[in-house]
Amino acid sequence: MVHPLAPPDFDSVELINEVVAERQGGVNAAYFTGRAQEWAERVQGYVHGGGSPAEVPVWPEIEDRKTTFIGLYTHPAEDSAQGAVLDALRAHRLTFCPACGEMGKPNTLDHFLPKRKYPHFAIVPHNLFPMCDACQGKKLEKTGDEDAPKFFIHPYFDRFTSPRVVKLAIDPPYDTPTFTIGPSEDLLEHERTLVAVHLRELAIEVRFTHFFREEYIRLLRLMQDARDGGQNCAALLALFRGHANSISPNSWQHIFYDSVLNNPDLVDYLATADLPELL
Numbered sequence: 001m002v003h004p005l006a007p008p009d010f011d012s013v014e015l016i017n018e019v020v021a022e023r024q025g026g027v028n029a030a031y032f033t034g035r036a037q038e039w040a041e042r043v044q045g046y047v048h049g050g051g052s053p054a055e056v057p058v059w060p061e062i063e064d065r066k067t068t069f070i071g072l073y074t075h076p077a078e079d080s081a082q083g084a085v086l087d088a089l090r091a092h093r094l095t096f097c098p099a100c101g102e103m104g105k106p107n108t109l110d111h112f113l114p115k116r117k118y119p120h121f122a123i124v125p126h127n128l129f130p131m132c133d134a135c136q137g138k139k140l141e142k143t144g145d146e147d148a149p150k151f152f153i154h155p156y157f158d159r160f161t162s163p164r165v166v167k168l169a170i171d172p173p174y175d176t177p178t179f180t181i182g183p184s185e186d187l188l189e190h191e192r193t194l195v196a197v198h199l200r201e202l203a204i205e206v207r208f209t210h211f212f213r214e215e216y217i218r219l220l221r222l223m224q225d226a227r228d229g230g231q232n233c234a235a236l237l238a239l240f241r242g243h244a245n246s247i248s249p250n251s252w253q254h255i256f257y258d259s260v261l262n263n264p265d266l267v268d269y270l271a272t273a274d275l276p277e278l279l
């Protein structure tokens, strides 16, 4: 699930100043020079406001030139200041999507505040982070609505009082259980609200139901093998959970095994019941 990231090692305001300086002598020199100060202030405001759409305003005065701003992202000139930053952001070494926890290298950069609505943040490093295709397909241009002004967790800015933000419930019958995910009860109320809307807007429960079911089938086989070999099921489960926790407390495998171990009825079922052969 959600993995916080260290903020990018770039000064977003300084980058704006460099980009404006590089425009000098070009056709857009006067335009960017005239907006340089406000642009830098708005980027500063983004960083101070943690990128929240509830706090960071749009910039209607640049609407007629938004393709110019977006072009800095989509077609950076060779050796441009922002081109080097974008290359560095794309060269990350993540092995999971920070928004949903899907394993594999997330191969796109997401604009936390979408570039068509906020073109002045199109090249801002603090507005860009790796994301998987499935999350991008769900997030699209969404930012929030009246009920929830902020839909998504910002991996650079949002921090929670509990390292585990999501809870998985595995409910009986244990031969064919149901899986439900929701915000962790360890979180504060406003944190739970944000996690809940993030889960909903990225359709995370639906997308990961298949994973839970396959993981559960694998668990039944492992527990049967453990019992056949005279091993202690609970001890083995704790070992699996510890391994998953070493990846991240918010890795789906850790959430899965944590859910199993916090459910005494399920642990008892795994240790003593006639386990079905699920396919």
Ligand SMILES: [Zn+2]
Pocket: 097, 098, 099, 100, 101, 102, 131, 132, 133, 134, 135, 136
């Ligand atoms: Zn994702």
